[in-house]
Amino acid sequence: MTLEAAPTQAFAHSGKLGNVLGLAFKNAGLTLATLTLYRFWARTAMRRRLWSRVWVMGDPLEYTGSAWELFRGFLISLPCFFLPAIFIFYIAPLMMDPVTATWLAIGFYIIANPLIAAARYLMRRYQLSRTRWRGIRFGLAGSSARYAFASFGWTILQTLSLGWYTPAARMNRAKLMWDNARFGDQPFQFIDDGESPQQGMWWPFAMGWFGSILSLFVAYFIVFMIAFAAGLGEYISQGAESSEQAAMIFVGIGVASFVLGLLLMTLAWAPYNAAAMNRIASLIELDGARFKLKAKTFSLFGVTLAGWLITIFSLTLLAPVAGFLQVRYVINRLEVTGAPKFAEIGQSIVPEGTSGEGLGDAFDLDMGVGVV
Amino acid sequence: MILARYADGRAAIARDAQVELGPDALTIQVGEQNHVWTYADLRRADDGAGRIMLKRKPDTGERLMLEQSSDLESTAPDLFKPRAFGIEGRAVVGSLIASAWGIAAAFLVGIPLAAAPIAEVIPERQRNQIADISWSQVNAFTDYCDDSDEAARILNDVAYRMMENSNVARRDDIWITIVDAPFPNAFALPDYSIIVTDDLIEMAESPDEVTGVIAHEIAHIEHNHVMKNIIRNVGAGVFFDIVFGGAGAGQAIAIASVNLTGLRYSRDDETDADVRGFEYMDAAGIDTGGVARLFTRFTEMAEEQGGGDIPTLLSSHPASAERAATARARSRPGLAPSINEADWRVVRAACSDEPIPVPAPIEIPAQGQTPREGANPNAAPAPTSPTPPLEGGAGKPESPGPMPKPAHPKAVAPRIGGLPSLGRAS
Ligand SMILES: [Zn+2]
Numbered sequence: 001m002t003l004e005a006a007p008t009q010a011f012a013h014s015g016k017l018g019n020v021l022g023l024a025f026k027n028a029g030l031t032l033a034t035l036t037l038y039r040f041w042a043r044t045a046m047r048r049r050l051w052s053r054v055w056v057m058g059d060p061l062e063y064t065g066s067a068w069e070l071f072r073g074f075l076i077s078l079p080c081f082f083l084p085a086i087f088i089f090y091i092a093p094l095m096m097d098p099v100t101a102t103w104l105a106i107g108f109y110i111i112a113n114p115l116i117a118a119a120r121y122l123m124r125r126y127q128l129s130r131t132r133w134r135g136i137r138f139g140l141a142g143s144s145a146r147y148a149f150a151s152f153g154w155t156i157l158q159t160l161s162l163g164w165y166t167p168a169a170r171m172n173r174a175k176l177m178w179d180n181a182r183f184g185d186q187p188f189q190f191i192d193d194g195e196s197p198q199q200g201m202w203w204p205f206a207m208g209w210f211g212s213i214l215s216l217f218v219a220y221f222i223v224f225m226i227a228f229a230a231g232l233g234e235y236i237s238q239g240a241e242s243s244e245q246a247a248m249i250f251v252g253i254g255v256a257s258f259v260l261g262l263l264l265m266t267l268a269w270a271p272y273n274a275a276a277m278n279r280i281a282s283l284i285e286l287d288g289a290r291f292k293l294k295a296k297t298f299s300l301f302g303v304t305l306a307g308w309l310i311t312i313f314s315l316t317l318l319a320p321v322a323g324f325l326q327v328r329y330v331i332n333r334l335e336v337t338g339a340p341k342f343a344e345i346g347q348s349i350v351p352e353g354t355s356g357e358g359l360g361d362a363f364d365l366d367m368g369v370g371v372v
Numbered sequence: 373m374i375l376a377r378y379a380d381g382r383a384a385i386a387r388d389a390q391v392e393l394g395p396d397a398l399t400i401q402v403g404e405q406n407h408v409w410t411y412a413d414l415r416r417a418d419d420g421a422g423r424i425m426l427k428r429k430p431d432t433g434e435r436l437m438l439e440q441s442s443d444l445e446s447t448a449p450d451l452f453k454p455r456a457f458g459i460e461g462r463a464v465v466g467s468l469i470a471s472a473w474g475i476a477a478a479f480l481v482g483i484p485l486a487a488a489p490i491a492e493v494i495p496e497r498q499r500n501q502i503a504d505i506s507w508s509q510v511n512a513f514t515d516y517c518d519d520s521d522e523a524a525r526i527l528n529d530v531a532y533r534m535m536e537n538s539n540v541a542r543r544d545d546i547w548i549t550i551v552d553a554p555f556p557n558a559f560a561l562p563d564y565s566i567i568v569t570d571d572l573i574e575m576a577e578s579p580d581e582v583t584g585v586i587a588h589e590i591a592h593i594e595h596n597h598v599m600k601n602i603i604r605n606v607g608a609g610v611f612f613d614i615v616f617g618g619a620g621a622g623q624a625i626a627i628a629s630v631n632l633t634g635l636r637y638s639r640d641d642e643t644d645a646d647v648r649g650f651e652y653m654d655a656a657g658i659d660t661g662g663v664a665r666l667f668t669r670f671t672e673m674a675e676e677q678g679g680g681d682i683p684t685l686l687s688s689h690p691a692s693a694e695r696a697a698t699a700r701a702r703s704r705p706g707l708a709p710s711i712n713e714a715d716w717r718v719v720r721a722a723c724s725d726e727p728i729p730v731p732a733p734i735e736i737p738a739q740g741q742t743p744r745e746g747a748n749p750n751a752a753p754a755p756t757s758p759t760p761p762l763e764g765g766a767g768k769p770e771s772p773g774p775m776p777k778p779a780h781p782k783a784v785a786p787r788i789g790g791l792p793s794l795g796r797a798s
Contacts, residue, residue, distance in 0.1 A: 014421075019421070033472075034465075037471070037472040041460055045459065052421065052422075053419075059437070090609060094602070095498040095502070134386050136384045137433070342384040343385045345384040347433055
């Protein structure tokens with residue numbers, strides 16, 4: 001085994017794609033062999049590997065969670081979440097009158113929204129409490145219910161504003177999350193730097209919003225141009241030889257346009273996502289130290305696209321690799337100015353908690369790593 | 373002596389330290405202080421890729437970071453095994469695989485076993501809710517024939533005679549409806565309705581063949597096969613969804629189970645229904661030879677068609693030479709036909725083929741009736757097919773049993789609507 005030296009930058013990710021891919025393949029195989037029961041062990045092993053490759057000022061992070069904790073969380077969420085879901089989606093449509101059954105399902109989807117937000121918060125709390133650096137634990141204080149309800153309210157505003165509240169909502173969520181984050185007994189802070197929190201995000205957002213609408217039209221236009229260049233016009237004027245063949249061609253054009261449209265949409269949103277990530281990082285403070293993230297539109301698009309392709313073509317089995325690419329991207333572009341007084345940061349007093357992240361598992365929130 | 377860094381778990385700093393490796397424990401010297409850590413209590417906090425980081429179990433937050441490993445590896449080899457890193461052993465993986473497939477087997481075996489007792493306790497209201505879904509399917513794929521009342525009454529009379537002789541507890545809830553469909557089939561619904569398609573009647577060469585199929589469907593209802601089947605499918609759907617964690621696939625299976633195409637019974641249930649159906653016929657003095665001939669004809673048809681996926685009696689009730697032989701073995705030739713000739717003509721005439729007037733596909737003029745006023749004048753007057761002598765139910769024969777009360781309003785007047793029927797195949 002070759003030993004890797006500690007990187008010299010303040011933040012560095014030393015993970016290698018081959019190394020992560022090997023573990024991802026092993027996990028995928030065992031997950032299939034156990035009818036997905038292995039997923040808790042797979043997730044734990046992957047996190048242990050990814051965390052240990054994150055170097056902060058010369059020392060690596062450490063993931064201390066265990067698969068049994070995740071498994072226990074799953075067993076807890078089974079009666080709390082799965083049984084009601086089974087009733088609503090299997091028993092009610094057969095056994096109750098259609099109107100009641102439909103209302104039940106709608107109610108479930110409405111409740112699911114804050115529930116997912118709560119699950120996200122609990123999952124973040126679990127992951128932070130199982131993350132150590134120099135033996136000192138991270139943590140997340142605060143109430144998941146408060147986060148859930150606030151988040152639900154912001155979701156409603158996002159919907160009512162046709163998406164235009166999204167930058168503000170994103171910063172609100174980041175603030176609530178980071179204001180409650182701790183390293184040891186030292187709180188992180190999401191500071192007010194005198195500017196609007198969404199500063200620098202509106203133009204990229206507008207580009208994304210209009211760009212994603214434009215994407216579909218552009219995609220259809222491009223695909224049809226290519227199709228006509230390849231002789232679709234002649235084909236139509238000759239009269240389709242068989243209607244089945246014609247249908248196949250049009251389905252093909254539809255699928256191609258949709259895929260191209262999604263691709264363009266991701267590209268359209270990349271500047272906004274980069275701007276939001278950079279802005280959030282710039283407002284985080286730990287004991288006087290400030291952070292700076294240098295995410296760039298095209299590199300972020302490349303990482304996102306690569307992650308998508310890996311996830312789709314592996315039928316989500318290799319989704320953790322996509323997570324790895326994103327985490328590595330962020331860590332390698334993160335800088336710190338100023339240094340916290342580490343000697344004065346003591347061990348965390350936020351309780352570790354034992355709940356695992358059963359709810360997060362139920363909603364399939366975490367495709368393996370839990371990206372920033 | 374190894375140079376190391378030590379973090380005490382109380383502050384986020386690591387101090388330089390010197391480590392002395394003893395036979396059972398290592399000693400850490402930090403400034404003036406010494407810490408002794410027994411190897412057996414140590415675990416790895418790193419991932420094995422870079423420098424070594426040791427922690428204690430239970431975790432005190434203390435960490436010892438070493439750059440060099442060969443000395444430690446020879447002194448404490450256990451710290452370099454997967455277990456020290458918290459990687460699960462083969463025993464864990466093995467028992468996970470075993471329990472996953474064990475649970476799967478328990479589900480797939482247990483659900484069918486539990487289906488029968490569960491089916492018994494499902495209340496009527498819930499049964500009818502499920503039947504609503506089945507009926508919407510029936511209405512989508514078939515047409516109601518408004519000239520079939522008399523024919524349905526005749527079939528219901530025969531059915532009631534059989535059920536009374538065999539003391540079928542649900543005989544007053546079972547109701548037969550004839551529908552216009554482009555395929556020969558008969559099926560039992562969760563609300564104890566039995567659907568017989570006109571194509572089945574059309575392809576029957578004797579009344580005993582239709583009676584035999586009805587007897588078989590009654591047996592499915594008497595033994596609760598319909599609900600058992602649905603419960604089995606819902607169970608399988610729930611299982612698939614939990615295992616593969618996705619919404620949809622399993623739910624689709626469950627929903628499909630109440631669809632007509634999903635109405636497939638287990639082989640055991642089919643045999644059971646065959647045997648019980650023959651018992652009804654024996655008790656009512658009806659020859660099973662007709663069923664034997666019908667099965668034989670189906671088997672030949674299946675061979676000719678090479679197994680297309682049209683929804684026929686073939687697909688939901690796989691006809692086999694074996695089943696034909698069973699029926700033939702019980703045959704008692706010489707018994708009177710289960711339906712007399714005059715009645716059989718009425719039954720045969722139900723929903724019989726007529727050119728359907730194009731602008732009004734739902735309103736099919738009944739056989740033998742004069743075209744209604746306002747009906748499409750282009751519609752050809754009822755051609756072929758013998759006019760039943762017992763038109764409009766007048767002069768109906770003595771019914772052998774009391775007329776059963778329909779269990780469900782739908783059974784009398786199946787909802788018309790849904791999709792217009794697929795074009796008649798014949
Ligand atoms: Zn059957």
